[in-house]
Amino acid sequence: MRWNFKSKPQKEKVQALQQALQVDEIIATLLVQRGIETFEQAKEFFRPTLEDLHDPYLMKDMDKAVNRIESAIVNGENILVFGDYDVDGTTAVSLVSSYLKTITPNIATYIPDRYTEGYGVSFQGIDFADDNDFSLIIALDCGIKSVEHVQYAKDKGIDFVICDHHRPGEILPEAIAVLDPKRKDCSYPYDELCGCGVGFKLIQALGINRDQTIDDLVSYLDLVATAIAADIVPITGENRVLAKFGLEVINRDPRPGIKALIQNLKKKQLTISDVVFYIAPRINAAGRIKHGDYAVRLLTEFNLEQAVEFASEIELFNADRKDLDKQITQEALLQIEKNEEGENFSTVVYQEDWHKGVIGIVASRLVENYYRPTIVFTKSGTKLAASARSVQGFDVYNALEACSEYLEQFGGHMYAAGMTLLEENYKKFKEAFEKEVKATIQPEILTPEVSIDAEIELNEITPKLVRILKQFEPFGPQNMTPVFVAYNVIDSGYAKTIGAEHEHLKLYLKQGDSTGFGAVGFGLGNKLDNVSNRKSFDIVFSIEENEWKDVVSIQLQIRDIQNEA
Incomplete structure (x- = not known):
């Protein structure tokens, strides 16, 4: 791997922040690297609140979207909530449809079939709307390039409200409203929302129109956090607020569908990583193997017993997905080697x-x-x-x-x-x-790169440092888990490979007279020779808490190992 050291921030900025916050230099350095340079910015970073969310009406066309939806509700029109078959799309459809159902019964959902219709708004979906007397389609996580489709619907007397976050083309569809913070003519303060995030801004605007506060919408944030994690959008600004409070909902009182998915996970507190690697693949498996409707059905079910049944179906889809993934990857690797x-x-x-x-x-x-x-x-x-x-x-x-x-x-x-x-x-x-x-x-x-935030001595790793680093969560793009480098460390003689194919490395590391730390290097089993016989080596790593039999300890997760040249 290439070891890429992030630019060292200006010393004066680090010292000023260190003094203002009364923290160690290492913490001030990490904050300045993330663009946090003042006490107020640090307060917003460490203590985000729902009040930090922007006014949804700052988004171009939001007033038009709300007016058209309210008009449909008043006139008893049928509204079709349409979305893509991946996690972002299915969570967005689940969010908007379940909110609208609290106001009107005339709501149905539509997820295109990955195989017969493909990605995005489909002519088949519009025909379904026409055949079943829907006069308004709300498209989520898709639609920004559906110029022909929206015209086709218009010719049939069906209106569109588009909520998307992908880059627009040169021409926008002639929808009643096009909500997309990436529109060139949209001055919304944050343009990195996912599709479900744009859907949340829509229900936030509808809520304001109905004298609801943000507190009335918190229960929907488990869906938004799941989409943010799965869609790999930056965990900055508004996304960070939505992800943080959404994770709290997931850990405290998630909707029955999510509760059913995570009931077998033996973790007290789920992180964004758990959402990425455990919840998201299962929701995605529905659209990959069978149909995205299964995911929406799970995420909009409010009876726990029924949700558990739906979740067990999705577990089977996920098992099939794993088998196919393994088989096709092997075939692709053989094809590459051959050709x-x-x-x-x-x-x-x-x-x-x-x-x-x-x-x-x-x-x-x-x-x-x-x-x-x-x-x-x-x-x-x-x-x-x-x-x-x-x-x-x-x-x-x-x-x-x-x-x-x-x-x-x-x-x-x-x-x-x-x-x-x-x-x-x-x-x-x-x-x-x-x-x-x-x-x-x-x-x-x-050449794969590992990006390093700062050098650290092992004796600087204390429970207090770990407590503060935990407050940097949730982690994700543009707010990644801090990565450190430490030089001249040795293994205490316990190094061994672990895993079914000895692919991982387990060590106990010391540096000088520092306290020792347990360490694990996933995928680094081939580096056993580099660390044996009390050789000195350098490591790039992150710091985590490891829970084993109710005992929590500090563990280093090693990203790469290099011996002195």
């Missing part, structure tokens, strides 16, 4: 029978293996569909835009995207994508 000639800057693979529901996960696995921008294709009807994943620092969306002449459609973010193309264009696209990546990627980006 790779010379040094490639990208990885593009295709097999017509790969399960469309897991190609995104497989792309992520291939990035872990080869650390290249990666696209995995499969057959979908008469076309090929694909998921793309990128490496740190490379915008795969821009690369797709440069090759868009070969694509039927595409959409996504800097690090993840989806697309479809005609089979005859696959080879041309693959060549164009490789050429574009080669021309635009910085060569050093192709």
Whole structure:
């Protein structure tokens, strides 16, 4: 790995903050690196409140959206809440539909089928609305590029309110309202909300219109926190507030659907990581293996007994998803080994029978293996569909835009995207994508990087430091778990490999006359020789609390190990 040291902040700023907060230099350094330089900013960071949330009416078109929805409620119109089949989409649909059902019974939900309809607003979904007398569709986590679809609906007398967070195209759909903080003409103060976050701003605005306060909407934040965690959006500003209070709801009194999913987890307090690695994959498994409707049904069920039944169904989908993911990853790795000639800057693979529901996960696995921008294709009807994943620092969306002449459609973010193309264009696209990546990627980006916040001595790691670091949570993009470097440490002679295939490393580390710390290095089993025989080595690590048989201890989680040259 490349060890990349973050720029050291200005000493004067660190000293001023250290004095204002009466904290150790290391804490002040970490805060200044995160753009927190004053007592007031630190107070907002460590003690976020729901009052820190922005007025939803600052979002362009919010007044139009609320007026149209209120008018539909007054006139007894049928409203269809439409959303994508991933975690962000299904949580957003669950949130908005369950809120609207507290006001009017004329609410139904619609999640497109991943296989027959594909991503986003579908003509089939609009036909369903037309056949069933829906005159208003609220689209969540999709719709920003659905110009033709919205026109098609308009011709049938169906209005659209769009709530999206993806980058808009040159032309916006002619909807009644287009809520998207990434609109160029939208001056909303925070533009990193996820789709469910935009949905929450909509119900917040509807709530204000009905004399409700933010306290009346707190129970919906378990869904928002789940979407923020799953969609890998920055945990800064408004997202950090929503994630923090949403996690509190998950840990204190989540909706029955989430309670049913986590009832077998033997953890007292769930973190954002638990949401990312435990809750989110299960919700996602519904749309990947069967249908996103199963996730909405679970998340909108208010009878716990029924929710437990739904959750057990989703557990089976998740087990299937794991098996498929493993099988397809192995097939993709074999294909790459067989076909790779010379040094490639990208990885593009295709097999017509790969399960469309897991190609995104497989792309992520291939990035872990080869650390290249990666696209995995499969057959979908008469076309090929694909998921793309990128490496740190490379915008795969821009690369797709440069090759868009070969694509039927595409959409996504800097690090993840989806697309479809005609089979005859696959080879041309693959060549164009490789050429574009080669021309635009910085060569050093192709080596995985670990970003280091600061150097620390092991004797500086105290229970007090750990308590303060816990207050930096929730962690996520732009507020990552602090990562430290320590030099010249040794293992006390207990180093061993653990795991079914000896893939992990367990150690007990000391530095000089410091207190020893237990440490674990996931995926670092191959580094056992580097730490044996009391060799001195350097480590990059984060600090965590490890709970074992009700005893909590400080543990170092090692990211990388290097011996002195």
